[in-house]
Amino acid sequence: MASIPTSYGDDGGDDESGALQQRSMxxxxxxxxxxxxxxxxxxxxxxxxxPLHASPSARAIQFxxxxxxxxxxxxxxxTPHLVDSPTRxxxxxxxLFLLQDETMHTRLHPDPxxxxxxxxxxxxxxxxxxxxxxxxxxxxxxxxxxxxxYAPIWRTLLEGNEKGSLLALESQRMQLLxxxxxxxxxxxxxxxxxxxxxxxxxxxxxxSFNDGPSWVPWSFRIAYATCLLYANDVNDGSNDGSxxxxxxxxxxxxxxxxxxxxxxxxxxxxxxxxCREKQWxxxxxxxxxxxxxxxxxxxxxxxxxxxDVNAVLALAHSCELWSRQGRxxxxxxxxxxxxxxxxxxxxxxxxxxxxxxxxLAQKHAIIGMVPxxxxxxxGLLSFANxxxxxxxxxxxxxxxxxKPMISQESNTPAxxxxxxxxxxxxxxxxxxxxxxxxxxxxxxxxxxxxxxIHVMESLVRENxxxxxxxxxxxxxxxxxxxxxDTSVAARKKRVLQLLAKRFTLHDVANECFRLQQ
Numbered sequence: 477m478a479s480i481p482t483s484y485g486d487d488g489g490d491d492e493s494g495a496l497q498q499r500s501m502x503x504x505x506x507x508x509x510x511x512x513x514x515x516x517x518x519x520x521x522x523x524x525x526x527p528l529h530a531s532p533s534a535r536a537i538q539f540x541x542x543x544x545x546x547x548x549x550x551x552x553x554x555t556p557h558l559v560d561s562p563t564r565x566x567x568x569x570x571x572l573f574l575l576q577d578e579t580m581h582t583r584l585h586p587d588p589x590x591x592x593x594x595x596x597x598x599x600x601x602x603x604x605x606x607x608x609x610x611x612x613x614x615x616x617x618x619x620x621x622x623x624x625x626y627a628p629i630w631r632t633l634l635e636g637n638e639k640g641s642l643l644a645l646e647s648q649r650m651q652l653l654x655x656x657x658x659x660x661x662x663x664x665x666x667x668x669x670x671x672x673x674x675x676x677x678x679x680x681x682x683x684s685f686n687d688g689p690s691w692v693p694w695s696f697r698i699a700y701a702t703c704l705l706y707a708n709d710v711n712d713g714s715n716d717g718s719x720x721x722x723x724x725x726x727x728x729x730x731x732x733x734x735x736x737x738x739x740x741x742x743x744x745x746x747x748x749x750x751c752r753e754k755q756w757x758x759x760x761x762x763x764x765x766x767x768x769x770x771x772x773x774x775x776x777x778x779x780x781x782x783x784d785v786n787a788v789l790a791l792a793h794s795c796e797l798w799s800r801q802g803r804x805x806x807x808x809x810x811x812x813x814x815x816x817x818x819x820x821x822x823x824x825x826x827x828x829x830x831x832x833x834x835x836l837a838q839k840h841a842i843i844g845m846v847p848x849x850x851x852x853x854x855g856l857l858s859f860a861n862x863x864x865x866x867x868x869x870x871x872x873x874x875x876x877x878x879k880p881m882i883s884q885e886s887n888t889p890a891x892x893x894x895x896x897x898x899x900x901x902x903x904x905x906x907x908x909x910x911x912x913x914x915x916x917x918x919x920x921x922x923x924x925x926x927x928x929i930h931v932m933e934s935l936v937r938e939n940x941x942x943x944x945x946x947x948x949x950x951x952x953x954x955x956x957x958x959x960x961d962t963s964v965a966a967r968k969k970r971v972l973q974l975l976a977k978r979f980t981l982h983d984v985a986n987e988c989f990r991l992q993q
Contacts, residue, residue, distance in 0.1 A: 676704050679700060728743070944972075945983075
């Protein structure tokens with residue numbers, strides 16, 4: 477039996493979110509197995525934007541495809557109109573792809589960016605749209621441009637002049653760090669590791685935990701250390717990641733013992749690193765450190781909430797951590813231990829959630845997503861035990877639960893630099909996308925190729941910006957190869973590639989579409 481790559485992120489994110497995939501991997505025999513695991517950082521893949529230090533939370537499974545099966549369903553075309561008229565242009569094929577489902581109100585093009593918004597608002601919008609090349613250009617102008625009012629503050633930071641940086645307003649300083657974090661995030665998404673590594677080397681103020689500017693928050697330092705970890709590790713292919721993870725441990729030792737939220741976030745990043753390195757025991761130890769602080773962190777984060785509200789919040793976060801522990805165990809092949817932890821999460825939530833007010837789920841997203849996470853746990857465990865039909869039903873129910881929550885989010889998560897929750901968790905967009913991806917993989921394992929393609933194409937049509945990620949593009953293009961002859965599959969893949977270009981999805985690399993050069 478194939479082992480379960482427990483997915484988690486966020487996105488995801490992120491993004492984690494998911495750490496960064498070598499492009500050569502996508503040409504191997506079973507590309508679905510090579511799509512980045514979601515319990516790794518979002519920067520490993522270009523999944524929906526997620527915070528830089530998103531940590532493991534098994535989201536979508538990625539498995540090798542089973543051998544092609546002979547079935548009538550597998551011979552059908554999920555998008556027959558894409559091949560009926562070879563005289564159509566690719567742009568027309570993209571329009572037809574988006575309009576195929578009349579029940580959806582899919583936009584054919586993204587809305588134009590308003591001309592009268594501030595640079596900072598424009599940045600957030602570009603990040604939400606995953607136009608990361610434009611993000612890099614704009615953030616560079618804001619940090620170094622001659623006419624930028626952020627540039628003088630940035631220079632004082634690079635020069636180590638703390639007194640000079642204090643002359644700026646606090647709001648300007650915080651916006652500056654948000655811009656810098658978005659810059660790091662975009663560089664990782666574009667896999668511009670050489671440039672990022674050189675830039676981070678000059679940001680000594682973020683690495684100097686003892687004598688750096690006192691006003692730089694721990695969340696920025698964690699983001700910096702995370703980017704340093706992955707830029708170094710992927711760029712030179714060496715084992716320097718183990719040296720940079722020491723920076724994270726040093727950072728953890730520098731955080732005040734009563735700053736439980738910052739301790740949780742740095743432990744999330746450390747856990748991500750150990751998961752990526754398949755050091756399962758160390759990953760579980762990091763998760764246990766997080767579990768030890770989660771209750772105090774909830775009280776610290778929501779000090780004005782009543783005790784019963786904090787109790788529900790603490791349990792919701794504990795369920796999240798138990799889910800992550802179980803998914804790490806699944807990844808390690810310990811299915812019985814994973815089952816026990818998943819059951820612990822379900823039983824504890826069932827006892828307390830019945831007393832929770834429905835309004836809490838609206839105020840705190842993590843509370844509303846716990847039932848979907850528990851269904852995902854059940855589905856992942858069923859998949860590990862080859863019970864694909866039951867797994868598919870679990871993923872379908874989880875998607876049905878989380879879908880109404882998507883409409884409550886303004887857009888694809890734009891504030892990748894902002895961490896306002898106790899834990900960095902995946903968004904409803906990321907969780908919904910993972911459910912649909914897992915449903916498609918279950919359909920593949922039960923010889924329903926047509927249904928798998930329909931699920932994934934419907935996901936893309938629903939919101940290309942949120943759901944057309946590297947993983948989805950790679951999986952869907954692989955399914956096209958199984959379904960169609962070479963010329964038809966190539967056309968469908970080019971349509972998907974042009975769709976990503978139309979919506980400025982700069983983090984979906986050309987290699988994901990599996991087209992012959």
